Amino acid sequence: xxxxxxxxxxxxxxQGEGSVIGKKTMFVRTSGCDYRCSWCDSSxxxxxxxxxxxxxxxxxxxxxxxxxLAPNKYQHVTISGGNPALIKNIGPLVKALQERNxxxxxxxxxxxxxxxxxxxxxxxxxxxxxSSGMKPNLPILDDVxxxxxxxxxxxxxxxxxxxxxxxxxxIHNRYxxxxxxxxxxxxxxxxTVDNHTERLLEKYEQLIDKVxxxxxxxxxxxxxxxxxxxxxxxxx
Amino acid sequence: xxxxxxxxxxxxxxQGEGSVIGKKTMFVRTSGCDYRCSWCDSSxxxxxxxxxxxxxxxxxxxxxxxxxLAPNKYQHVTISGGNPALIKNIGPLVKALQERNxxxxxxxxxxxxxxxxxxxxxxxxxxxxxSSGMKPNLPILDDVxxxxxxxxxxxxxxxxxxxxxxxxxxIHNRYxxxxxxxxxxxxxxxxTVDNHTERLLEKYEQLIDKVxxxxxxxxxxxxxxxxxxxxxxxxx
Numbered sequence: 001x002x003x004x005x006x007x008x009x010x011x012x013x014x015q016g017e018g019s020v021i022g023k024k025t026m027f028v029r030t031s032g033c034d035y036r037c038s039w040c041d042s043s044x045x046x047x048x049x050x051x052x053x054x055x056x057x058x059x060x061x062x063x064x065x066x067x068x069l070a071p072n073k074y075q076h077v078t079i080s081g082g083n084p085a086l087i088k089n090i091g092p093l094v095k096a097l098q099e100r101n102x103x104x105x106x107x108x109x110x111x112x113x114x115x116x117x118x119x120x121x122x123x124x125x126x127x128x129x130x131s132s133g134m135k136p137n138l139p140i141l142d143d144v145x146x147x148x149x150x151x152x153x154x155x156x157x158x159x160x161x162x163x164x165x166x167x168x169x170x171i172h173n174r175y176x177x178x179x180x181x182x183x184x185x186x187x188x189x190x191x192t193v194d195n196h197t198e199r200l201l202e203k204y205e206q207l208i209d210k211v212x213x214x215x216x217x218x219x220x221x222x223x224x225x226x227x228x229x230x231x232x233x234x235x236x
Numbered sequence: 237x238x239x240x241x242x243x244x245x246x247x248x249x250x251q252g253e254g255s256v257i258g259k260k261t262m263f264v265r266t267s268g269c270d271y272r273c274s275w276c277d278s279s280x281x282x283x284x285x286x287x288x289x290x291x292x293x294x295x296x297x298x299x300x301x302x303x304x305l306a307p308n309k310y311q312h313v314t315i316s317g318g319n320p321a322l323i324k325n326i327g328p329l330v331k332a333l334q335e336r337n338x339x340x341x342x343x344x345x346x347x348x349x350x351x352x353x354x355x356x357x358x359x360x361x362x363x364x365x366x367s368s369g370m371k372p373n374l375p376i377l378d379d380v381x382x383x384x385x386x387x388x389x390x391x392x393x394x395x396x397x398x399x400x401x402x403x404x405x406x407i408h409n410r411y412x413x414x415x416x417x418x419x420x421x422x423x424x425x426x427x428t429v430d431n432h433t434e435r436l437l438e439k440y441e442q443l444i445d446k447v448x449x450x451x452x453x454x455x456x457x458x459x460x461x462x463x464x465x466x467x468x469x470x471x472x
Contacts, residue, residue, distance in 0.1 A: 075453035217311035220258035
């Protein structure tokens, strides 16, 4: 059985963002990313700093670890990265979880499609805005979104500045039928940030004000709950 | 055309809680409630203190006010209370909004059913736990839930203490097929509360801990975003 490169398995905790915000879930974080976002909050998945922590695991290994961490205490697993959509072999993990009646979520930037993505219950595609330093390939994004199940799909764009906001509007207009989430960016990635919650709520309020005064209407505006609660701490 | 008793119309703002948390929406708050929850955050809807502010409005009056407040800036209206399910005449308002391609949300405690509730896009039934001092009639709740559309329905229970938590588990077990939200209670209803955000996040974290260490798995745990942002301020 082909293996999956895994950097972290943790939980149960809440999903802090996006369409299933607040949901009790486990996290499986894969290593490797095709992007290098300037403000990535998980750069250890691609910058080599955690390369000795990568474990090559089979689905059954991953499920054993989940069961050890949370015996009878989970029914939902979020596969995160890095970009898990780079990994062809996630299909058998999703299938093994389905057989145990466990639902799955996935977050990816939309640069790559895998067949197993149609099996995910809560699929978030998060195209990266200009402040990331990345430039999404829109024809590829079109293709990825067309291949996904509309009923499990949502789009999320992180907003740091006005350029990001305009990018988000362009994305929302391009796929008006997909539920659309704006997420306030976290510019404070240090381990110890003074008044982090207060600063994030201030930025969140600014983003709300902007959206409320705009004609962008069929839209959600959310913070990251885990960051309000636990700042940048890992593994929660 | 029969009229609707309205206490507040405001927005656009975000929905601060429940299944459409973060959604850009307008609020229409009706007056009157069959409950007297000890910790009600909108007791002015039933305690007589705002009775001179009640306006009897037709659907077209309400829509005119919404249009004035937010010209081309809304596509979603939340009908709140009090208990709007006491009011037979909300049907024509929902219909008039639908004709304008505007979606609707409703929150009610599940003590009363109205035919127009099946037309609501995002329907939250929020049975009140023991700390409220109220005692939901479960056979009536069964009947209300059976008449609602499962695809638009979610359940939400506010949690202040362990008794509330046990009540929530009982409700979740009674209706396992309905998406289920726990919401951390706000015990600080004064206009000016020191460190309100910090205190609420502390309570929220305690509730998360409790759920993560329990076998209550298919569940969402959320705060009230508007209270984190704006404390107990009205009209936001």
